[in-house]
Amino acid sequence: MAIAAVQSFLNQLYHELKGLSEGRVATYIPELAKANPDWFGISVVTLDGQVFEVGDVAQKFTIQSISKVFVYSMALEDYGRENLLKKVGVEPTGDPFNSLIRLDEDSKRPDNPMVNAGAIATTSLITGQDPADRLNRMLAMFQRYVGDEVFVDVSTFVSERSTGHRNRAMAHLMLNFGLIDEHIDEALDLYFQQCSVLVTCHDLAVMAATLANKGVNPLTGVQAVGAEHVRDILSVMYTCGMYNFAGEWAFRVGIPAKSGVSGGILAVVPNQAGIAVFSPPLDGHGNSVRGLKVFEALSQEYGFHLFDLSLGHCRFAQGLQQT
Numbered sequence: 043m044a045i046a047a048v049q050s051f052l053n054q055l056y057h058e059l060k061g062l063s064e065g066r067v068a069t070y071i072p073e074l075a076k077a078n079p080d081w082f083g084i085s086v087v088t089l090d091g092q093v094f095e096v097g098d099v100a101q102k103f104t105i106q107s108i109s110k111v112f113v114y115s116m117a118l119e120d121y122g123r124e125n126l127l128k129k130v131g132v133e134p135t136g137d138p139f140n141s142l143i144r145l146d147e148d149s150k151r152p153d154n155p156m157v158n159a160g161a162i163a164t165t166s167l168i169t170g171q172d173p174a175d176r177l178n179r180m181l182a183m184f185q186r187y188v189g190d191e192v193f194v195d196v197s198t199f200v201s202e203r204s205t206g207h208r209n210r211a212m213a214h215l216m217l218n219f220g221l222i223d224e225h226i227d228e229a230l231d232l233y234f235q236q237c238s239v240l241v242t243c244h245d246l247a248v249m250a251a252t253l254a255n256k257g258v259n260p261l262t263g264v265q266a267v268g269a270e271h272v273r274d275i276l277s278v279m280y281t282c283g284m285y286n287f288a289g290e291w292a293f294r295v296g297i298p299a300k301s302g303v304s305g306g307i308l309a310v311v312p313n314q315a316g317i318a319v320f321s322p323p324l325d326g327h328g329n330s331v332r333g334l335k336v337f338e339a340l341s342q343e344y345g346f347h348l349f350d351l352s353l354g355h356c357r358f359a360q361g362l363q364q365t
């Protein structure tokens with residue numbers, strides 16, 4: 043049976059990388075330690091709704107840091123770009139995601155919304171009448187991107203809530219600077235809930251494809267976020283999305299992306315596709331080891347690097363042809 047070239051390429055990458063034993067599953071959140079290191083899925087969703095996938099693309103896991111992209115998109119809508127910039131910067135840190143050193147030393151403003159301090163500050167700005175209303179608005183937002191119902195994994199939420207002392211320390215420091223208001227326990231709960239939203243690798247690819255498609259979910263036609271915010275979201279992903287590997291990622295892979303400690307990486311190829319990889323073993327930066335290898339290969343094969351795209355070197359159309 044004829045299949046698209048991209049599907050053959052994904053199958054080949056999957057078989058090449060499946061046996062890889064590098065990396066470690068995150069354990070600092072006790073629930074995450076239960077992940078199977080062999081889980082591995084790759085999903086590509088095009089703007090006309092074609093789906094190419096291989097492996098464990100329907101396995102559910104918690105979204106973790108990848109949620110920061112989407113909550114940032116919500117805060118841009120709720121709060122406005124300029125107001126948001128006053129609270130949370132857009133500067134890459136080069137520090138680990140959970141560092142609080144620069145918060146104290148520097149501007150008293152989190153550097154960017156992709157590190158934990160910036161994400162907690164961003165989450166604290168989500169509007170709503172009460173905590174339940176804010177959570178429901180957030181779940182509705184995720185639902186627009188995914189195109190289906192989403193749920194919070196209560197075990198992971200409780201696990202993070204009872205062990206997230208660094209995140210609590212950051213919130214208290216930001217309260218001390220007057221950057222967030224005194225409802226810090228509510229803001230932290232909402233942050234732990236957003237990190238505990240259950241997704242699949244397929245869902246992440248649809249979410250990425252929505253951002254690649256000017257904010258419109260290509261499978262449902264629903265506008266998940268105003269098109270005017272997409273450039274800002276992708277800029278922050280490009281410069282800050284891959285922990286303290288963001289510069290090297292921009293150089294080697296060149297696709298706006300975000301990774302999370304549960305092993306997901308979501309990447310947006312503007313006007314082409316959304317791509318996601320799920321594989322829990324992480325490298326020292328917190329990025330999925332198999333994920334990095336898949337994206338490096340895909341970027342190389344199809345000319346997905348932003349500076350290949352802008353020079354007209356994208357070869358994805360060939361990948362969509364049958365072989």
Ligand code: GLU
Pocket residue numbers: 106107108139140158202209237301302303304328
């Ligand atoms: N919930 C995690 C934390 O706050 C998210 C970290 C991540 O995925 O980078 O530590």
